[in-house]
Amino acid sequence: MAGTEEARAEAAARTEATEHSVTTERSGSLEREEATERAAAVRRRLDAVWRIEGARIVAALARATGNVGFAEDLAQEAAADALRQWPDTGVPSNPAAWLTAVAKRKAIDAWRRADRLDERYQELARGLQDEDAPGWEPVPDDVLRLVFTACHPVLSREAQVSLTLRIVGGLSSEEIARLFVLPVGTVQQRIVRAKKTLAAAKVPFEVPEPNEWGPRLGGVLRVIYLMFTEGYAATSGERWIRPDLAGEALRIGRVLVTLVPQEPEAHALVALMELQASRFGARTRPDGTPVLLADQDRTRWDRAQIGRGRAALARADRLGRGRGSYALQAAIAECHAVSPSVERTDWAEIVLLYEALGRIAPSPVVELNRAVAVSMATGPATALAIVDELAAAGSLRGSHLLPSVRAELLARLGRSNEARAEFAAAAALARNDREREVLERKAAAT
Amino acid sequence: MKYMFIMRATDEAIEASKAMPFEEMINKMGAYNESMINAGVMLGGEGLADLSDGSAFVVDFSEEPPIVTDGPYGETHELFNGFWIVQVSSKEEAAEWASRCPLGPGSKLEVRRVTEAADFAEFSDNEYIQKEEGWREQEAKLRAENA
Numbered sequence: 001m002a003g004t005e006e007a008r009a010e011a012a013a014r015t016e017a018t019e020h021s022v023t024t025e026r027s028g029s030l031e032r033e034e035a036t037e038r039a040a041a042v043r044r045r046l047d048a049v050w051r052i053e054g055a056r057i058v059a060a061l062a063r064a065t066g067n068v069g070f071a072e073d074l075a076q077e078a079a080a081d082a083l084r085q086w087p088d089t090g091v092p093s094n095p096a097a098w099l100t101a102v103a104k105r106k107a108i109d110a111w112r113r114a115d116r117l118d119e120r121y122q123e124l125a126r127g128l129q130d131e132d133a134p135g136w137e138p139v140p141d142d143v144l145r146l147v148f149t150a151c152h153p154v155l156s157r158e159a160q161v162s163l164t165l166r167i168v169g170g171l172s173s174e175e176i177a178r179l180f181v182l183p184v185g186t187v188q189q190r191i192v193r194a195k196k197t198l199a200a201a202k203v204p205f206e207v208p209e210p211n212e213w214g215p216r217l218g219g220v221l222r223v224i225y226l227m228f229t230e231g232y233a234a235t236s237g238e239r240w241i242r243p244d245l246a247g248e249a250l251r252i253g254r255v256l257v258t259l260v261p262q263e264p265e266a267h268a269l270v271a272l273m274e275l276q277a278s279r280f281g282a283r284t285r286p287d288g289t290p291v292l293l294a295d296q297d298r299t300r301w302d303r304a305q306i307g308r309g310r311a312a313l314a315r316a317d318r319l320g321r322g323r324g325s326y327a328l329q330a331a332i333a334e335c336h337a338v339s340p341s342v343e344r345t346d347w348a349e350i351v352l353l354y355e356a357l358g359r360i361a362p363s364p365v366v367e368l369n370r371a372v373a374v375s376m377a378t379g380p381a382t383a384l385a386i387v388d389e390l391a392a393a394g395s396l397r398g399s400h401l402l403p404s405v406r407a408e409l410l411a412r413l414g415r416s417n418e419a420r421a422e423f424a425a426a427a428a429l430a431r432n433d434r435e436r437e438v439l440e441r442k443a444a445a446t
Numbered sequence: 447m448k449y450m451f452i453m454r455a456t457d458e459a460i461e462a463s464k465a466m467p468f469e470e471m472i473n474k475m476g477a478y479n480e481s482m483i484n485a486g487v488m489l490g491g492e493g494l495a496d497l498s499d500g501s502a503f504v505v506d507f508s509e510e511p512p513i514v515t516d517g518p519y520g521e522t523h524e525l526f527n528g529f530w531i532v533q534v535s536s537k538e539e540a541a542e543w544a545s546r547c548p549l550g551p552g553s554k555l556e557v558r559r560v561t562e563a564a565d566f567a568e569f570s571d572n573e574y575i576q577k578e579e580g581w582r583e584q585e586a587k588l589r590a591e592n593a
Contacts, residue, residue, distance in 0.1 A: 045542075047538065048542045052485060052539065052542055052543070244535070247533070248535075250486070251485075251486040255485060258484045258486075308489070
């Protein structure tokens with residue numbers, strides 16, 4: 001089977017070679033241009049295949065080798081071979097099978113080189129050579145094992161995010177670098193380091209034990225949500241939203257739901273991301289400046305996406321295990337999504353949801369959001385007391401969030417001078433250029 | 447970006463598909479849909495009833511008022527019989543998914559990018575562009591209630 005394919009590829013290469021010799025009179029630069037275009041087309045095709053098949057390819061390799069880092073190396077080498085060969089041979093009819101077969105051969109070669117063909121590896125090598133050998137096709141849980149490994153607690157948050165995008169999302173280092181506006185070298189280093197850490201910590205290719213399941217799943221959800229929020233409100237840089245990054249997080253979230261359909265918080269996380277992403281269209285003006293919730297044109301919210309988000313929250317609720325922190329946040333987002341305006345929003349319900357959220361997942365940001373909801377439900381004075389308490393405790397020091405909320409409340413209370421100073425303080429702390437501009441404008445207008 | 451896969455088939459292909467056990471077809475299509483759901487790319491899709499139950503008709507606008515008829519769909523028509531909406535990152539990814547569809551000779555998928563608000567940015571103040579969002583809202587509400 002593989003032999004016929006190779007023969008076919010060779011024949012194709014020969015045909016192309018003949019065609020090339022016929023057209024030698026064409027200018028060299030034109031040919032170079034065509035070669036570049038062909039290479040770029042292969043790259044795009046490979047990226048697409050990888051996005052769809054990458055997780056399963058790496059999962060299968062990890063299953064066969066028991067080592068995610070090694071599996072990822074093999075997969076990358078196979079991809080590099082594809083980039084070198086496909087522009088000349090054409091893309092094989094089953095690219096994923098080609099990549100897997102090449103990666104398998106590389107695994108065997110690596111073991112031979114390392115002279116590690118002891119009994120265990122000989123057996124594995126035999127298994128790898130036999131196309132139909134059981135244990136080669138990944139079982140569904142292999143992708144889940146991959147998710148848990150990529151989000152393993154021995155890794156730094158940045159490493160978890162990069163590795164998840166790479167081996168679960170099937171993105172190349174270049175794509176990840178583009179999403180985070182980072183140099184490609186930085187992303188590559190993060191991934192290399194992550195693989196070394198996994199090896200040093202001898203992390204097994206397994207899902208967590210039952211007693212660790214809850215916290216470990218929580219860790220996975222946090223990584224995906226962190227990826228999403230970095231896209232939703234970029235913490236730094238000149239763009240406020242990176243919809244592509246948020247879209248990748250949402251895609252990985254949807255994949256996770258199919259892997260752990262009985263976990264309400266996984267459904268709830270997808271609900272939360274769908275509901276928040278539904279506002280992307282209204283959150284920035286054409287020139288990239290942010291539009292805050294109160295000023296958003298709600299007709300521009302993506303209603304189909306809101307529908308998907310509400311359906312996901314309903315699925316979480318139907319599992320009947322109560323609402324966790326993602327479900328509570330999704331429910332808050334749902335309150336906004338179904339309201340025709342800020343005035344007609346059910347702020348009392350939102351206050352209740354924030355109170356519940358603050359009890360199961362207390363954080364100064366939740367408390368600050370509760371203050372905003374209270375200001376809408378009851379009035380700015382009550383809310384200011386909550387914010388002042390946060391400030392007195394030294395919470396959120398160094399973040400622009402607290403002074404910007406405080407500034408809004410002071411402005412509503414008519415304390416303009418104090419409000420202006422707070423807006424200026426918030427602007428000085430904002431790390432995102434677009435956000436800073438909004439705050440500066442408010443300071444000037446107060 | 448979103449793409450729509452529009453499924454079209456010739457009469458011959460539709461006839462040929464009748465030779466295949468219906469359950470086998472459902473299984474193949476089901477597995478295809480499931481693979482796209484598991485990959486997090488499928489947003490929706492529907493199949494359309496064939497012409498045999500007489501539910502289909504054509505409204506032709508080449509005259510005023512338009513003419514409603516039971517056909518014709520033309521002699522060599524390719525019947526539009528279903529669609530998918532997928533969310534992907536590139537044209538190539540759309541092509542990868544489309545080529546996996548379990549269809550046979552005589553069938554085609556026409557693959558089209560779904561327009562986004564950005565395509566109508568210069569008309570964003572238009573009353574009907576805004577109304578369309580309202581229609582979507584009603585639809586979404588129904589869908590959420592039925593989910």
